[in-house]
Structure formats: C-alpha cells, structure tokens
Amino acid sequence: MNALASPIASIRDALISAGCLRCRVLCGATSSVAIKTLLHGSSLGCNHAGELSGRSILLTTNDQLAAALALIELDGIASRIVICPPETTPEHFPSLIGKGSIDTVVSDYELPKYYSLTGLSQVRCGSTIRPVDDVHIDRRPTEWVLLSSGTTGAPKMIVHNLTSLVAPIKLATSPGEKLVWGTFYDIRRYGGLQVFLRAALGGGSLVLSGDTETTGEHLIRLSKQGVTHLSGTPSQWRRALMSPEAHRIDPSYIRLSGEIVDQAILNALRSFYPKAAVGHAFASTEAGVGFEVNDGLAGFPAAILNHDTSVEIKVCNDSLRIRSNRTASHYLDSRNGALVNGDGFVDTGDIVELRGDRYYFLGRRNGVINVGGLKVYPEEVEAVINRHPAVRMSVVRPRRNPITGSLVSADIMLKDASLAEQQSQVIKSEILEICQQSLAHHKIPVIIRYVNSVGVAATGKLSRHDA
Amino acid sequence: MSIKETVISQFDEVRRSSNKPGRPLTDDLVLLDSGLDSLGLAILVTKLEDILDVDPFTDSDITVPPVTLGEFIQLYERAGKPHCVHQGCAD
Structure with missing residues (x-):
C-alpha cells in the first residue's frame, strides 16, 4: 500500500505531479471531461480561477460533474468552499452564507434574483471546459466545509482541510493497472468526496451518478467505462443487486459504508461478484474514515482497538470514539458545540456491542435514524407531528428495515385518547399531510401508532429506546 | 386473501400513496421499473411484515435479492409457507 505524497498543496498540483493524465476522465451522466484538459482550461464562467483567489465560496450545483470540476479548480485558490449536497434548499442559503462569511456563490444554475441584490458575486460553473491562458496563481490552504443534517433540520457546517480529507487515502497500485472508480454516493457528501479524492489524487478515472x-x-x-472500484451504502448496493443490469459490471473491489453493514449484504455481494474483494468501512463526516474491515464479516474485530496505527479507536460508554488526523477540526457554528472532546477524540455516537472477539454496531446514541444513508433527527419529525392541535406528545424511533436499514416510525399520544376510530384515522391522515408538506420524503413516518403514554427518562427527555 | 394477492394489493397501495403510478403489476415486472424507489420498496416490506408477520429478507438466507415482481412474490410465498410440525417431517 502506498500512502499519498504528503502534504498536498492542492488537488490541481497533485494532478500535475501525478503526470500520465492521458485517458483519465471524469464521467457525468450526460457528459465526460478528460482530466488533462482541466490543467489548461476552466469550467468557471470567469476569466480564470485566479479571480476567485481568497474568496469564501458557496458551491451549489445540480450536476455532480460540475461540482467535481469546480472543486479541482477552486481548491488551493479559495480560502473556503462550502459544498452544498443535493438536498440543500434555497431556504438554507441565507444561514449558510452568513455563517460561512460567503462572498461568492458558484453554481451551475440561475440563482433567485434576490441574491443579485445582496452584493454577493455569482460565478457560473458547468461541465464543459474552455481553454484559458496559463496564469501563475499563488496557492493557499482551502477550508472545505461539508454539510450534515442537524437536529432542527438546519445543516451543520463541518470544517475539514485537504490534509484531513486525504489522510485516509492509501492506494494499492500496480504499474499499468487501470483504475476506474465508481460511486453510488454523491461526491458532495463525505463518503462520495472520499471516492472523488481517491480518483483525482490516486490515479484513474471516475464515473459519477446522475440525478x-x-x-x-x-x-x-459503469460497465461501459469498465469500473474496477465501486462504492456505495448497503442500501445502494441492495438496490443495485435488484437491477437486471447488475451482472454487467465486474469490479475487482467493492466497498460499503455510510450505514450499518449486515452479513446478508456482504454474502450477497460475495456471491454475485465472486472475483471482487468486498470491504466495508466506518466513516463519518466529523470523525473521517475510522477503519476498514476486509475479512468479509459484519462488525469489526475488537483487536482494531489495540492496533498501533494513525487512528486511535476506543469504546466509552458503549459508543465508538476516534482520534486521528482524519477528523474534522470544528463546526463552523460554535452553537453546534465542540466537535472534538477534551482528549482529542470524536464521539461518533455509534453504539457498539462486544460479542466474542468482535464489535457490532447497534445504532445511534442520540436516536438519529439512518434511512438508506440519510440522517433523520427524531426531534425534527416530532416537532412537525406536534404541530397538529390534537397531538399531546410524540416519540419518533427507527424501525429496522432490510432495504434501507431503517425507516421512521412514530408513537403518538393524543390529547383526547377516547376519540372514535374514525376521528383518529382522520387525524392520522392530517398528521401525514403536515409531514408531507414539511419534511423530506425519507423523514415521513411510515408507521404511525397511537399510544396511551410515551416514556420519559429521568432526565426529563423522551425515551427513544425500543420497548 | 392469498399471499400473492396481499403482496400485489400492498404494492399497488404504496405505489399510489407515493403518487408513482407505473406499469401493470405482472410477474415479469422488474422491481426497479415498477415506480417504487428504495424507500417505497422499504415501506412495502415493512407493511408486508406487519400483515404477513414475515420478513423474508431478514429471516432467510437470500444470496441474491429478487429482480422481478414474480421473484418478490415467491420470496413471500416461500417464507409464508406453513411449516409441518410432525416429528420426522422434513417440511
């Protein structure tokens, strides 16, 4: 295994020093770009990227390829890039712009007219490259700010730099080996960004998904490009295996992360792709990539805790804690609290249980529900349910599911428990309607039960543990 | 109602509540072309678990997930098959 040359000044510098860019491409759903052309061209709608030197940028795109090209150009030039994942809605922009001290919005679509009145610079980006004159630009370290869902629905802004992002990247490369990376993830989130950086810095091409x-x-x-390394969440892999086209690809390496990986999906992938090495990794936007498991089994060996590696792992009060140079540095908004504990460890909030010589993931301490890799904070859903005037209290919990890992279920206590069946059915429909108006599809409760009481713990907080 | 009828009726209901009308629910319909996304399929499996009291995805050792509606129904029919309680009976 070869570690990447460190430190890396910028993605662009790493591409130049990697040489041999011939045949390397970034493939979007509707167009592709040869990486070589990017070194003497630009996807940005300004004279050259140097005009954005020192800017604090909000990057929002419809197209992943446009985002990938802009990231390569802006890293090492901008002082900060806030990367919006696809579910970021315009209602979040004012807060992101304020907290991120944004002065420039880079986007591949027309922003609402409001933004032209705010004094913000707007620069268009896209998925085509036009030639530009080579101009010397002084490089500077760029802050990468990734977004992750927060308790109230407002995204948390998590600060990384290129060093923390590329620290986990170690590549097994053989001379002449053709690497084609593919991902079911979106590269505007941590998991997908890792695949993008592996492809950009470690060599090879990358096939992105289309919206x-x-x-x-x-x-x-993926098949036409001859994908060799393919990543996704367990839910994305389950869906891929349900496609009649699943047999078309023949990857040599399959990787899963972003959700609890169960033995069934590992067995299914091993059976379907017998030539592929199947591994899974633990990673989070805050903690970075913690570790990889390549023995074909769910969970992870307890011995990982005692490994003398660059990543220190411990289990405290049943939750997994990680200290390494891969973790994010802080939340941009101090109201989100400290990202790292006093001892330098990130508490991932993932609860693990030791069975024999192996740890297994049980879920999240703070009740966060993982629906196919997307986080759902119970408090956000409860707040929406509680808007209905007939509701006294509600408690939202995960319901285990073999397709998406979990779904959202809600126990609701009505103010008047003696309502007739017909009336309570009407209320249920009205609650669902409020949820549909206010919540993303994956956050809407699938199961709604009426209960006579909801558990309240000694702390006064709702008890979210399953009975 | 037979297991097949239950699966089809729930399939139809989840699809209608997602406002995703799709192709006719025939045995050779590819699940991913049915109009249900992963979340829709997940909701369907949960509803079927509550009605039929089986979750064949978790309860059985499936090596390859179903691709067509016919295979999906078979999975439930196999999981829902009553087990013989007589001693020495292999069923």
Whole structure:
C-alpha cells in the first residue's frame, strides 16, 4: 500500500505531479471531461480561477460533474468552499452564507434574483471546459466545509482541510493497472468526496451518478467505462443487486459504508461478484474514515482497538470514539458545540456491542435514524407531528428495515385518547399531510401508532429506546 | 386473501400513496421499473411484515435479492409457507 505524497498543496498540483493524465476522465451522466484538459482550461464562467483567489465560496450545483470540476479548480485558490449536497434548499442559503462569511456563490444554475441584490458575486460553473491562458496563481490552504443534517433540520457546517480529507487515502497500485472508480454516493457528501479524492489524487478515472438516471442506466455506464472500484451504502448496493443490469459490471473491489453493514449484504455481494474483494468501512463526516474491515464479516474485530496505527479507536460508554488526523477540526457554528472532546477524540455516537472477539454496531446514541444513508433527527419529525392541535406528545424511533436499514416510525399520544376510530384515522391522515408538506420524503413516518403514554427518562427527555 | 394477492394489493397501495403510478403489476415486472424507489420498496416490506408477520429478507438466507415482481412474490410465498410440525417431517 502506498500512502499519498504528503502534504498536498492542492488537488490541481497533485494532478500535475501525478503526470500520465492521458485517458483519465471524469464521467457525468450526460457528459465526460478528460482530466488533462482541466490543467489548461476552466469550467468557471470567469476569466480564470485566479479571480476567485481568497474568496469564501458557496458551491451549489445540480450536476455532480460540475461540482467535481469546480472543486479541482477552486481548491488551493479559495480560502473556503462550502459544498452544498443535493438536498440543500434555497431556504438554507441565507444561514449558510452568513455563517460561512460567503462572498461568492458558484453554481451551475440561475440563482433567485434576490441574491443579485445582496452584493454577493455569482460565478457560473458547468461541465464543459474552455481553454484559458496559463496564469501563475499563488496557492493557499482551502477550508472545505461539508454539510450534515442537524437536529432542527438546519445543516451543520463541518470544517475539514485537504490534509484531513486525504489522510485516509492509501492506494494499492500496480504499474499499468487501470483504475476506474465508481460511486453510488454523491461526491458532495463525505463518503462520495472520499471516492472523488481517491480518483483525482490516486490515479484513474471516475464515473459519477446522475440525478435523474435509473440504477440500471448508471450500471450500464459503469460497465461501459469498465469500473474496477465501486462504492456505495448497503442500501445502494441492495438496490443495485435488484437491477437486471447488475451482472454487467465486474469490479475487482467493492466497498460499503455510510450505514450499518449486515452479513446478508456482504454474502450477497460475495456471491454475485465472486472475483471482487468486498470491504466495508466506518466513516463519518466529523470523525473521517475510522477503519476498514476486509475479512468479509459484519462488525469489526475488537483487536482494531489495540492496533498501533494513525487512528486511535476506543469504546466509552458503549459508543465508538476516534482520534486521528482524519477528523474534522470544528463546526463552523460554535452553537453546534465542540466537535472534538477534551482528549482529542470524536464521539461518533455509534453504539457498539462486544460479542466474542468482535464489535457490532447497534445504532445511534442520540436516536438519529439512518434511512438508506440519510440522517433523520427524531426531534425534527416530532416537532412537525406536534404541530397538529390534537397531538399531546410524540416519540419518533427507527424501525429496522432490510432495504434501507431503517425507516421512521412514530408513537403518538393524543390529547383526547377516547376519540372514535374514525376521528383518529382522520387525524392520522392530517398528521401525514403536515409531514408531507414539511419534511423530506425519507423523514415521513411510515408507521404511525397511537399510544396511551410515551416514556420519559429521568432526565426529563423522551425515551427513544425500543420497548 | 392469498399471499400473492396481499403482496400485489400492498404494492399497488404504496405505489399510489407515493403518487408513482407505473406499469401493470405482472410477474415479469422488474422491481426497479415498477415506480417504487428504495424507500417505497422499504415501506412495502415493512407493511408486508406487519400483515404477513414475515420478513423474508431478514429471516432467510437470500444470496441474491429478487429482480422481478414474480421473484418478490415467491420470496413471500416461500417464507409464508406453513411449516409441518410432525416429528420426522422434513417440511
């Protein structure tokens, strides 16, 4: 295994020093770009990227390829890039712009007219490259700010730099080996960004997913490009295996992360792709990549805790804690609290249980529900349910599911428990309607039960543990 | 109602509540072309677990997930098959 040359000044410098850019491409759903052309060209709608030197940028795109190209150009030039994942809605922009001290918005679509009145610079980006004159630009370290869902629905802004992001990247490369990375993730989130950086810095091409293409269409594109390394969440892999096109690809390496990995999906992948090495990793936006498990089994060996590596792992009060140079430095908004404990460890909030010589993941301490890799904070859903005037209290919990890992279920206590069946059915429909108006699809409770009481712990907080 | 009828009726209901009308629910319909996304399929499996009291995805050792509706129904029919309690009976 070869560690990447460190430190890396910028992605662009790493690409130049890697040489041999011939044949390396970034493939989007509708167009592709040869990486070589990016070194003498620009995807940005300004004279050259140097004009954005020192800017604090909000990057919001519809197209992943446009985001990938802009990141390569802006890293080492901008002082800060706040990367919006696809679910970021315009209602979040004012807060992100304020907290991120944003002076420039880079986007591949027309922003609402409001933004042209705010004095913000707007720069268009896209997925085509036009030639530009080579101009010397002084490089500077760029802060990468990733977004993650927060308790109230407002995203948390998590600060990384290129060093922390690339620290986990170690590549096994053989001379002449053709690497084609593919990902079901979105590169505007931590998991996908890791794949993007592996492809950009470690060599090879990258096949991105498209917002509107089907799993089958994506698999066909992956097959045409000859994907060798493919990553996704367990839910994304389960969906891929349900496609008739799943047999078209023949990867040599399969990686899962972002959700609890169960033995069934590991067995299914091993059976379907017998030639592939199947591994899973623990990673979070805050803690970075913690460790990789390559023995084909769910959970992780307890011995990992005693490994003398660059990543220190411990279990305290049943939750996994990680200290390494891969962790984010802080939350941009101090109201989100400290990201790292006093001892330098990040408390991941993931609860583990020791069975024999192996730890297994049980879920999240703070009740966060992981629906197919997307976080749902119970408090956000409860607040929406509680808007209904007939509701006294509600408690939202995960319901285990073999397709998406979990779904959202809600126990609701009505103010008047003696309502007739018909009336309570009407209320249920009204609650669902409020949820549909206010919440993303994956946050809407699938199961709604009426209960006579909800558990309240000694702390006065709702008890979210399953009975 | 047979297991097949239950699966099809729930499939139809989840699809309608997601406002995703799709192709007719025939045995050869590819699940990913049915109009249900992963979340829709997850909701369907949960509803079927509550009605049929089986979750064949978790309860059985499936090596390859179903691709068509017919395979999906078979999974439930196999999981829902009553087990013989007689001693010495292999079923």
